[in-house]
Amino acid sequence: MAYTPYRRGPSRNLGASPGFSEIRNFFNFRSIRLGSWVKDSERQIAAGNFFIALLDLQEILGVPTEVISLRGQLSLHYGAGGRPGVSAHYQPSARVLALAKNAGAGSLAHEWFHAFDHYVAQHLFAANVGERFATTAWLADFPVKSHPLCTALTALYKGVFLDETNQKASSLVERSVRADRKNGQLYWSRPEEIGARAFESFIEDATLRNSFLASGTLPENDSLGVYPNRLEREAISPLFERYFRLLGQYVATNPQNS
Numbered sequence: 001m002a003y004t005p006y007r008r009g010p011s012r013n014l015g016a017s018p019g020f021s022e023i024r025n026f027f028n029f030r031s032i033r034l035g036s037w038v039k040d041s042e043r044q045i046a047a048g049n050f051f052i053a054l055l056d057l058q059e060i061l062g063v064p065t066e067v068i069s070l071r072g073q074l075s076l077h078y079g080a081g082g083r084p085g086v087s088a089h090y091q092p093s094a095r096v097l098a099l100a101k102n103a104g105a106g107s108l109a110h111e112w113f114h115a116f117d118h119y120v121a122q123h124l125f126a127a128n129v130g131e132r133f134a135t136t137a138w139l140a141d142f143p144v145k146s147h148p149l150c151t152a153l154t155a156l157y158k159g160v161f162l163d164e165t166n167q168k169a170s171s172l173v174e175r176s177v178r179a180d181r182k183n184g185q186l187y188w189s190r191p192e193e194i195g196a197r198a199f200e201s202f203i204e205d206a207t208l209r210n211s212f213l214a215s216g217t218l219p220e221n222d223s224l225g226v227y228p229n230r231l232e233r234e235a236i237s238p239l240f241e242r243y244f245r246l247l248g249q250y251v252a253t254n255p256q257n258s
Helices: 020-027 040-061 108-124 134-139 148-161 171-183 191-204 230-253
Strands: 031-034 075-078 088-091 096-099
Touching: 020 031, 020 040, 020 075, 040 075, 040 108, 040 230, 088 108, 096 108, 108 134, 108 148, 108 191, 134 148, 134 191, 148 171, 148 191, 148 230, 171 191, 191 230
Parallel strands: 031 075, 075 096
Antiparallel strands: 088 096
């Protein structure tokens, strides 16, 4: 049975049932790959879910279409190139965002932020950070460029990773570390994962709601405490909104420089 996401938002007139080719052309993704076991009858429904979700993400962030595809550097895989036991993932070496056919819904915002986090590192820092995510490089004290966008992104990182004194780890970070210790792993406390969970929480809290983008981040569903709580969401969400609005304005007025 095809997945039907919960959605609360304006209607989207996609015209004559666009497919994945239209998604690629509209957002200028580098490529889109579908798994061979995605049936023809499922492709149209999946394409509609993706197209509407990406349009919703664009509207929530207030950015031009080229931001969604990271200036044509990002590829999408659906039902292809998955990992055992993983419903969705971002592959930095290939700049690929992949969702599993039957379990990837609700993970799109999380994985998109991984892709963005990886992409923006080349613009945020004054030094070469290699293949690091921007969240990781920032916590490693790589020097940040002097630019209003960099200042806004730094303020966002402080809101996510630091307490009100900007001297200690935030409660969100501390809870994520405890969750990893409890489970004997290193996952929840990785900077890129904390950043992505904060972002998808911001997306799920938006007035425009689409469960294909984000789902399951609410505190009542968070037994580990690894998502922002209510007070943290109230503090962090305006920082996400401010940064992406500034980014949208900058890209719209400087199309060749971002």
